[in-house]
Amino acid sequence: MMQAYFDELAAFLGTCLRGTEQYKCWLAAEESDFVRFNRSAIRQPGHVRQIHLSLSLIDGLRHAKATITLAGDMYADRTQLADAVSRLREQLRDLPEDPHLLYATDVHSTQHIIASRLPKSSAIVDEVLAAAQGHDLVGILAAGPVFRGFANSFGQRNWHETASFNLDWSLYHARDKAVKTTYAGFDWDSAAFAARFANAVEQLKILQREPVSIHPGEYRAYLTPTALGEIVGMLNWDGVSEKALRTRQSPLRRMRDEGVRLSDAVSLAEDTAGGLAPAFQEDGFIKPPSVPLIEQGRLVGSLVSPRTAKEYGIATNGAGAGEGMSSTTLAGGTLPMSDVLAELDTGIFVSNLWYLNFSDRANGRLTGMTRFATFWVEGGRIKAPLNVMRFDDSLFQLLGERLLGLTREREMLIDTDTYGARSTASVLLPGALVGDMEFVR
Template identity: 45%
Template sequence: MRMEAFFGFAEQLCDGLCGNEILFANLARESSDFVRLNQNRVRQAGHVRALALTLTLSGGAKQVEGSCDLSGDPDQDLARARTLLAGLRARLAHVPEDPYLNLSLQPTRSERRASACAPASHSAVETLIAAADGLDLVGIWASGEMADGLASSLGHRHWHESVSFHLDWSLYLEGDKAVKGVYSGFRWEPDCLRRRLATLTDGLRAMARPAKTLEPGRYRAYLAPSAVQELMDMLAWGGFDLKSHRTHQTPLLRMVRGERAFDPRISIREEHKRGLVPTFTPEGFLLPPHVDLITAGQLAGCLVDARTAREFGAAVNASSGAPASLALAPGALEECDILARLGTGLWIGHLWYCNWSDPNDCRVTGMTRFGTYWVENGEIVAPVKVMRFDDSLYHLLGDRLEDLTAARELLMSPQTYDGRSSDSAVLPGILVAGIDLTL
């Protein structure tokens, strides 16, 4: 279903409304290729086409919502949507009033089609297999088009369309030894893939050396962008949601109170303009190009969805309280200088199983995994056996932060629970004077 067809479809639904009913129709469309690889061979390949409709019917201060899948057949889909609408109308009379119902009553319009140069899946996978010849590569390729549409009986008409790709892979050695890499974006560059693969291959050779066991303690460390993403995911868990701040449940509560801060080089923002997520909410509100969350180490703002905006009297600036297009500002550390600046310490490629150990102190615990190495005098010496860390982000992003890399990496979410996720983050690596390992 294309934009014009969806808007016409929604108009037919709105023609059947009664009295003070208001209808918001949200469409999610996906056309994706998936390829699963094992031992550097294609083991499973398929294509997914999905079309889902969500209807929100309100009358006065009451609201009900329902969803259904569509087939692509206009007559069949219209009949199915009308049946869903009739069911919502029957429910509406029996639900209580919603004190936080918040719809955009001012009709707005937008259309955005993010440009991309994504490859044909078979061509990309062929390039990958050829570049990884002789290696045990395990991974999954996902690519294709995603679109979101919104139409309402008030006159809202919004459309967002993007094409992207995501490659999530590991090079396996033996036992529990493997190195992990990702490559995602809008523009396919085979040379970039080959460079990343070559870097991982070097890591795999280092992984073949006898592993080093570290004693618990504090170690100087470099955290690659994929490891930083795990820390940002923890901050996304209540760190930037206005409701969490107002109810004092945020892990950044001490920052809210002015008791703690991050390093002045830490600036975090939500970038709606990046092109993956729609710049409108399901309730019809337009989103700003970006929202500053942390500026120069200090709290700058929060994410406010429609219901939170109504509850706390704020302006809507996000579709939810969790960031979907987070960006951490770069630093001055060049990639070629990372090992030399690290000197002796840990090179951490990924973190795993992260959770809050003490949210009041913004303290996170988790495991190292997939490419953590011991470095001496700027040279990788040996892989490090899996260790647990437990440390506060007020230290890792604060008083122990030494630098951030000048280059940043676009990391797209590999999640596919309700279709391909459009969440992403643009992140640098970070060099810290110490990270606490506990066991």
């Protein structure tokens, strides 16, 4: 059992300390099945079991950190752990004191375990392959338990364990035309998967029509939750960071410094209670169930890491070192998703956005590309696929005066990132109808 192993590991680390030394550690582990698909066939199946431990040794205001890969067996790992502590001890001698060091010393132990309710990955794969017959499907399935743990020499123990799946796939037509879809969660629902796949097939049929191009300019647009998620995700580039707001590097700095507002419909929060990420962070601080960031268009909060808290003499709210959201939620609106095309009338249905970046960070201006199934709509009906376009527009416009409405229904999207390890980040978002979105060459 991974939790029992972690408890034993934490206890052993306590025996390695000398004098006034303290330690804190963060465990990130997983037991994941990965299956990669291409041309509707299995191309790369595999299983990954990995355990990474980030260990910090602290003595007064001096601290040193190392990340090590473990076997998961204390008999095999003891020597490596003891050696890591010894190496960190040697480093401490040459390190200066850190005036902004802050870590939890009050003990708040927690446990959150969601037992696996998933079928065997082979059963999921069989359903995917059966549905994909006659289509060109490319994608990846990641499934299995993910573990996070925190421990320190004060006796605090925090454990987070969930078992989930994430299926990210595209139905390919030709050239740059494809329909991209994701399905993720704790429970595999065959009917829900079939419905998503059927919707993707319907969009694939539309992609077979002759694509159209439009002139640069401002167009009425509908952003699906996936597309809106790309825009909201850019706020993790220092947007809601307290440090970035104070140093005026945040793209939302005008909201604090000048009182600029977004639409009254926009209410954004870090919703740890409703997300997938653990309710504790790498310094041992517990995250509150929710941190309001924007309420009815007004910037009302930020994410404060322990270092920022120490530097500015304020309280931390459990943010990680990067002060980014890991359990993002945007409140829904009043627009039924079934009425989206009718309300859009004539304009662009944007399924996905890609390659986003800031074109003017100081003024919250973004640029990026449309991709996959983006359609031209006339009179509330999809007419044709749209050739790739670049947009360049301001957050203060898209989510401000040009925002016509948010959908009543919201979609939970789990981060598909598996680079190095499976992500636990998630977003819960509606779709957005925008009066004018600026597209350029």
